[in-house]
Every structure is written in structure tokens, then in C-alpha cells.
Amino acid sequence: MKTSLYATLQKKIIFVTLIVSLAPLFILGITIYQQFSRMYRAKVEEQIEYRARAQAEAVDLFLKERTAILAAIADTHTFQEIIDDKNLSQLFQIMNLRAGAFVDLGVISNSGQHLAYVGPYELKGLNYYQQDWFGEVMSKGIYISDVYLGYRQLPHFIIAIKRQEGQNSWILRATIDPDIFGAIVRAAQVGKTGDAFIINREGSYQTRPRFDGQILSPSKLDPHLFGGRTTLVEKEGSGGESILYAGSWLKNDKWLLVISQEIAEEMTGLFGTRNVMIAILALGIAAIVCTTIGITRVTVNRLRDADSQMNALNAQLMQSDKLAALGKMAAGVAHEINNPLAVILQKTGWIEDLLMEEDFQRSKNLEEFKNSIKKIEEHVERARKVVHNMLGYARKMEPHMEDVDINDTVGQTISILNNYARINNIEILTELAQDLPIIASDQAQLQQVFLNLISNAIDAIGKDGRVLVKSVRAGSELEVSVTDTGKGIPEELQKRVFDPFFTTKETGKGTGLGLWVSYNIIEKMGGTIFVRSKVGEGTTFTVKLPIIIPEKK
Ligand SMILES: Nc1ncnc2c1ncn2[C@@H]1O[C@H](COP(=O)(O)OP(=O)(O)O)[C@@H](O)[C@H]1O
Numbered sequence: 001m002k003t004s005l006y007a008t009l010q011k012k013i014i015f016v017t018l019i020v021s022l023a024p025l026f027i028l029g030i031t032i033y034q035q036f037s038r039m040y041r042a043k044v045e046e047q048i049e050y051r052a053r054a055q056a057e058a059v060d061l062f063l064k065e066r067t068a069i070l071a072a073i074a075d076t077h078t079f080q081e082i083i084d085d086k087n088l089s090q091l092f093q094i095m096n097l098r099a100g101a102f103v104d105l106g107v108i109s110n111s112g113q114h115l116a117y118v119g120p121y122e123l124k125g126l127n128y129y130q131q132d133w134f135g136e137v138m139s140k141g142i143y144i145s146d147v148y149l150g151y152r153q154l155p156h157f158i159i160a161i162k163r164q165e166g167q168n169s170w171i172l173r174a175t176i177d178p179d180i181f182g183a184i185v186r187a188a189q190v191g192k193t194g195d196a197f198i199i200n201r202e203g204s205y206q207t208r209p210r211f212d213g214q215i216l217s218p219s220k221l222d223p224h225l226f227g228g229r230t231t232l233v234e235k236e237g238s239g240g241e242s243i244l245y246a247g248s249w250l251k252n253d254k255w256l257l258v259i260s261q262e263i264a265e266e267m268t269g270l271f272g273t274r275n276v277m278i279a280i281l282a283l284g285i286a287a288i289v290c291t292t293i294g295i296t297r298v299t300v301n302r303l304r305d306a307d308s309q310m311n312a313l314n315a316q317l318m319q320s321d322k323l324a325a326l327g328k329m330a331a332g333v334a335h336e337i338n339n340p341l342a343v344i345l346q347k348t349g350w351i352e353d354l355l356m357e358e359d360f361q362r363s364k365n366l367e368e369f370k371n372s373i374k375k376i377e378e379h380v381e382r383a384r385k386v387v388h389n390m391l392g393y394a395r396k397m398e399p400h401m402e403d404v405d406i407n408d409t410v411g412q413t414i415s416i417l418n419n420y421a422r423i424n425n426i427e428i429l430t431e432l433a434q435d436l437p438i439i440a441s442d443q444a445q446l447q448q449v450f451l452n453l454i455s456n457a458i459d460a461i462g463k464d465g466r467v468l469v470k471s472v473r474a475g476s477e478l479e480v481s482v483t484d485t486g487k488g489i490p491e492e493l494q495k496r497v498f499d500p501f502f503t504t505k506e507t508g509k510g511t512g513l514g515l516w517v518s519y520n521i522i523e524k525m526g527g528t529i530f531v532r533s534k535v536g537e538g539t540t541f542t543v544k545l546p547i548i549i550p551e552k553k
């Protein structure tokens with residue numbers, strides 16, 4: 001009942017403390033993590049956006065350079081010079097030397113006829129009049145095509161410049177190596193899932209993507225989602241993963257450079273941080289839980305100890321109250337009995353005297369009378385002894401102070417009992433501390449206490465055994481203990497041994513007053529007396545006396 005009370009208290013304290021200390025920790029952890037992941041996400045987006053823009057600028061620059069070279073050549077050469085195969089071939093070499101990425105170079109007349117050509121394909125003599133790009137370049141002057149298959153039936157794109165030379169006009173056209181161009185675009189791809197490619201306004205790949213797709217095949221991206229210069233779009237990939245796309249339109253406004261990245265891969269740094277955070281949190285929680293449980297246990301145990309000490313104190317208080325009340329009553333009773341006893345004794349004396357007279361001497365019951373009177377006297381004597389003990393205690397309540405050497409007092413008491421002990425083959429041993437101070441106390445009363453304790457010990461042993469009397473200084477008190485190897489006192493009787501008239505001895509042997517008187521004497525002196533006993537092993541009675549240093553005379 002009592003234990004469950006403490007257990008519940010302990011549980012409650014632990015529960016409340018844990019809630020109060022862990023809740024803020026959790027809230028803080030979650031808030032920090034959310035804030036941090038938002039920041040992290042923003043950073044990731046910013047970075048991919050930046051990469052898309054930077055790569056678009058690089059590609060723009062690439063195209064601008066190629067266009068500029070082509071324009072410069074067209075501007076600085078006449079039609080006659082340029083259609084000369086040797087010249088054209090030389091120019092082609094210079095272009096590739098200075099800029100690179102050109103696959104071929106050709107001159108086309110304003111009627112669409114391919115007049116001169118340097119390159120790996122057989123294109124000379126073909127007519128481009130019907131082709132889309134031809135119309136575009138004739139009307140715009142400069143034209144960069146989308147990727148298309150053309151006569152060569154391979155994906156490629158061209159840069160074409162129209163040169164107006166007097167009445168005549170012609171077109172200088174170069175093909176860009178799709179592999180080199182693709183490689184430049186792909187330079188922006190990072191990580192295991194990153195990609196970089198270009199799509200046109202219809203959503204067809206203009207460079208080969210890293211994953212599932214070919215040049216000219218349709219991409220899954222809708223270019224209309226991307227407005228402005230650079231736009232971020234989040235889409236679900238084929239495996240359900242979230243992919244972030246950053247699209248940046250090139251200057252020609254036809255091509256969209258796209259950088260893509262799986263969000264999960266970009267966020268691995270964050271997940272690492274999250275795991276560290278969870279680990280720290282777990283350690284923190286473990287520490288808090290352990291400390292809370294530990295401290296609560298210690299506190300509740302202290303509380304329990306304090307409670308039980310208080311209970312013991314209360315019990316002791318009740319015990320001494322009870323003994324005091326009993327003492328007063330017993331003293332009153334003893335006094336009342338004392339007078340009738342005196343009268344009985346006086347009257348039996350008188351009857352004894354009368355028995356000496358002749359009449360009675362002749363009576364045949366004379367011996368009977370004498371025996372009866374002896375019995376009466378004996379029992380009155382016993383009653384007087386009890387009364388005397390009680391009255392003696394009641395009258396001599398105030399101790400008579402003198403210088404007392406405890407060890408001497410113990411020694412004298414033992415010498416009184418030694419004979420009696422030896423007869424029963426009981427050895428009385430002593431362990432007396434030698435540095436004990438002389439105290440102010442009542443030697444006769446102390447001797448009575450020790451006499452009670454040692455004779456009780458001898459009684460408890462009966463025959464064959466040992467009694468050990470110890471004296472020792474314990475702080476501000478002197479301690480005298482009497483230990484025997486007797487039969488011990490059962491637990492339930494231990495609190496009754498100090499009660500007046502409590503005895504387990506047969507009538508005539510014990511009065512049950514010895515320990516009661518001892519208890520009262522020691523208490524009057526400001527000391528304590530208590531018992532420790534185990535049935536079958538023995539008993540120790542301990543007397544503790546305050547050290548009162550005698551006044552100098
Ligand atoms: N050393 C002891 N060992 C076992 N029992 C003891 C011891 N001292 C006292 N007792 C028990 O306490 C009872 C009361 O002792 P006490 O007050 O001296 O009265 P009495 O000796 O007259 O019986 C004894 O009857 C005995 O049962």
C-alpha cells in the first residue's frame with residue numbers, strides 16, 4: 001500500500017518532468033529542422049537556377065562566336081573568292097583552328113543551289129530552295145536552325161549568313177558538330193541524377209539528354225511552363241521521384257537550356273544534418289530520461305526514508321507516552337497497596353506472637369498455622385518487593401548527580417553477577433573503551449540498569465553461553481551494550497519488553513519491571529535504550545547516554 005504510493009509518486013514526477021523537459025526539445029528540434037530544410041531547399045533552387053543561367057550564357061556565347069566568325073568571313077570575301085573550293089577549304093580550316101565545332105562549310109546561291117562545299121558529305125549540287133531554313137535566312141540575313149535531319153539524314157543544326165553583294169546575294173552556311181555542342185551543354189550536369197540539355201519550343205531535344213531520350217525525340221517537358229529568363233519547375237519523374245528543372249531561354253528565344261536534378265540527391269546534405277540532429281536529440285533525450293529517473297528515484301527514496309524515520313519517531317513518542325502514563329498509574333496503585341500490606345504484615349506478626357501462647361501450643365494444627373503464616377509472610381514480602389521497586393522508581397525519579405566512570409560501574413555490576421553466571425557456565429566478557437570521559441550521572445541508578453540488562457542476558461541464555469558488555473564513545477554520547485547468545489526475542493514482542501509487568505518468566509521468577517524501570521531511568525538521564533534481537537541468535541540491549549562533563553568543584 002505504502003510502497004505503491006511512493007511508486008505512483010515517482011511515476012508522476014518522472015512523467016511530468018519528462019513532458020516538461022522533452023516537449024520544448026521536440027518543438028525546438030522540429031522548428032529548427034523545418035527552418036533549416038526551407039533554407040536548404042532555397043539554396044538548392046538558387047544554385048540550380050544559377051547554373052542554368054550561367055550555362056545558357058555560355059551556350060549563347062558559343063553560338064555568338066560561331067555566328068560572328070561566319071559573318072566575318074562572309075563579309076570579307078567576294079562571291080568569286082568564296083566559291084573557289086581551295087579558298088573555302090582554307091577558310092574552313094582557319095575557322096576550326098580558331099573556334100572549332102564546325103562540321104562543314106558551304107556556299108549556296110540565292111536560288112538555293114549548293115555551289116561550293118567543304119565537309120564529309122556529298123552535298124554539292126543539291127538544292128535547298130524548298131527547305132525551311134533557306135527561306136528564313138533569305139528573309140532574316142542571319143539564321144540558326146533547330147536541329148533537323150536534312151539531306152544527310154543525321155541530326156544537326158546550321159548557322160547561315162546571307163551576304164548581299166551588289167545585285168547578287170549568296171549564303172555562307174556552316175554545320176555545327178552536334179556532339180561537341182551537346183558536350184558543351186552537358187558540361188553543366190552534376191551528380192548521379194543531374195542532367196543538362198536543350199529543347200526547342202516544341203519540346204524536342206536539341207542535344208542528347210543523359211537519360212531516356214535522343215536528339216529530336218520529344219521531351220516530357222512542356223516548354224510553355226518556362227517563362228521569363230530562368231524558371232524553376234518541379235515535376236515527378238518516371239520512378240515517382242521529385243525532379244527540379246531550371247530552364248533558361250537562350251538569346252535566340254527558340255531554345256530552352258534545361259538543368260535538371262533529383263531533389264533527393266541535392267538534399268542528401270540536409271538528410272545527413274538531419275541524422276546528426278536526430279542522433280544528438282536521441283542522446284539528449286536518453287540523458288534527460290536517465291537523469292530524471294535517477295534523481296527522482298533518489299529523491300523519492302530520501303522521502304521514504306524521512307517518512308519512515310518520522311514514523312519510527314512517532315512510535316517511540318507514543319511508546320514513551322504510554323510508559324509514562326502506565327508509570328503514574330502503577331505508582332498510584334503501589335502506594336495504595338503499600339498500606340494494606342503493612343497492616344497484613346503487622347497482623348501476621350501479631351498472630352505469630354499469639355501462637356506462642358500455651359493454648360495454641362497444644363493445638364494439633366499448630367504446624368499448619370505456622371506454615372500458613374510463613375506463606376503469607378513470603379507472599380507479602382514478594383508484593384512489598386514489587387511495590388518497593390515501583391515506589392523506589394516513583395520517588396527517586398530525579399537522578400542524584402555525581403562523577404561516574406562508566407567502565408567502573410560496569411565492572412562493579414559484573415562482579416556482583418559473576419558467581420551466578422559461572423554456576424550456569426556463562427562467561428561475561430568485556431570490551432571497554434579506555435578513553436571514556438567521566439560523566440555527571442547517578443551511579444546507583446546506572447548500576448541498577450546494567451544489573452537488569454546483564455541478569456536478563458543470563459536468564460535468556462539459561463546455561464552455557466557468553467555475555468559481551470561493550471562500552472564505546474559515539475560522538476557526543478557514551479554507548480554501553482549488552483549482547484547475549486541467548487534465545488532472542490521474537491519481533492512482535494520486542495516493542496513490549498519495556499512495558500511494566502511484561503514478562504515471559506514463570507511467576508515468582510520475573511516481575512516484568514526490570515526493563516521498565518531501566519527505560520525510565522535512562523530516559524530521565526536524557527539517554528535512550530533500545531533492543532535488537534534475532535530469535536535463535538541472541539539479543540543486544542544498547543544504552544546511549546549523553547556525555548555531561550561534571551562541573552568543577
Ligand atoms: N536478553 C534478553 N533475551 C531475551 N529476552 C529478554 C532479554 N531481556 C529481557 N527479555 C524479555 O523481556 C521480558 C521483560 O524483562 P524485564 O523487564 O527485565 O522483566 P523480567 O526479567 O522480570 O521478566 C523478559 O521476561 C524476557 O522475556
Ligand SMILES: [Mg+2]
Nearest residue numbers: 452456514515
Ligand atoms: Mg529482568
